[in-house]
Amino acid sequence: QVQLVESGGGWVQPGGSLRLSCATSGLSFNMYAMGWFRQAPGKEREFVAAIGWGGVTRNYGDTAKGRFTISRDNAKNTLYLQMNSLKPEDTADYYCARARTAFTGALSNSHDYSYWGQGTQVTVSS
Numbered sequence: 001q002v003q004l005v006e007s008g009g010g011w012v013q014p015g016g017s018l019r020l021s022c023a024t025s026g027l028s029f030n031m032y033a034m035g036w037f038r039q040a041p042g043k044e045r046e047f048v049a050a051i052g053w054g055g056v057t058r059n060y061g062d063t064a065k066g067r068f069t070i071s072r073d074n075a076k077n078t079l080y081l082q083m084n085s086l087k088p089e090d091t092a093d094y095y096c097a098r099a100r101t102a103f104t105g106a107l108s109n110s111h112d113y114s115y116w117g118q119g120t121q122v123t124v125s126s
Helices: none
Strands: 003-007 010-012 018-025 032-039 046-051 058-060 068-073 078-083 092-102 113-116 120-124
Touching: 003 092, 018 032, 018 092, 018 120, 032 068, 032 078, 046 068, 046 078, 058 068, 078 092
Parallel strands: 010 120
Antiparallel strands: 003 018, 018 078, 032 046, 032 092, 046 058, 068 078, 092 113, 092 120
């Protein structure tokens, strides 16, 4: 059974930090690129960050560059997103996803992902 379970979301003041985790099972984690996407109310889903299957290649959306860091622990089948210098516009539901095809680099198109978690909510406000 494929499972992706995000955690680590919550409320934080502007300028603060959060670390999101995505615990996975049943999807051969170490063979696939993984990504983070987000969706704010009334907006389209947006690419945040991705990491290639081997953990070497990384790709960030414009809003994440310089502030967010994606990483993975293949031994724990877990994906992470370290978010620093958070802004109110980072408020959204954050989703992790597994790539559709094995052994690819860091993919930014949501159509290249086939399995998705349920999301974790991040709220940035004072």
